[in-house]
Amino acid sequence: MTQSTPEAGNGPAEIGQEATVPVPAAASGGPVSHAIFRLARLHRMFAGQLLRRIGLHPGQELVMMHLWELGPQRQTDLVRLMDSDAATMTRTVRRLEQAGFVRRRPSPTDKRASLIEPTAASHALRDQVEQVWSQLEDLSTAGLTDDERTAALATLERLEHNLVQAATHPQS
Template sequence: MSPRPDPDALGFVLIDVARMLRSAFERRIATAGLGLTPGEARTLVRIATLEGSRQLDIAQRMGIEPMTLSTYLDRLQSLGFIERRPDPVDRRAKLIFTTPAANELIASIRDEQIDLMQHVTSGIGTADIEVMRGQLKQLRANLVALEEDSSALALVKEAIR
């Protein structure tokens, strides 16, 4: 067995595909004439899927810094596509919602995503795509559990100190 890592190992392939898919999406959005940057488009789509979530939760789900998200939110709000509402549970936090003005833009972004994914998945059958989706969702769930376990372990270690 070679001591060198296998570039086709599942982890490497997943990372490569995710990076390449994100780049392809960003190129499409940049050239689609939507009037948004790719980061703003990703943010708007994420808000639409996490309607009413806190800013911090959205940033974590996107894997970006809260300040980066705040910049995207400021722009999307100035364009009338999102609104920030106070969190009734935590006065310091804001809940983020899309506005009706964003619906057409979200649909256009979604059209770009669908078209891109049709190209990316060409040659793969519908049933295989569904199996892959299920398996990737399981990987995601496993990683969430691992993150939660790591967070719990860190809290225990901190409490012991």
């Protein structure tokens, strides 16, 4: 990864491998944040390529995973599960519905709500989604030992925890 260090000004310092996006000097105070940005961008790009082959867009497979695991859900519950917003979930569900992977049915307990449920076509897609996620995992962790994978996961979980804490306890 190429980084600009405060001591070196604009000069790159080699740490591991070359970054896919140059680290601007203004980002020198946040090398981990910049690395997360780059990693997330690449991960989403590869996920998109793999998912497109099976007729999905990134994020849709996560909705399907929850529906396969939990069964029919209200859209508001999907918003909460996915930590999404209502507008994004509406678009996602609409696209999945148009593709034939989900359908809406009235809620038996709440006349105002409808349940989003996976269709038979989506169940046929489940194995492919699992294969895509395995392939994405292999691409992302290629060359890592089991111990390095475990350490990477622990580090990512810690970073996520830190940001969740920051979101629930904002500093003034």
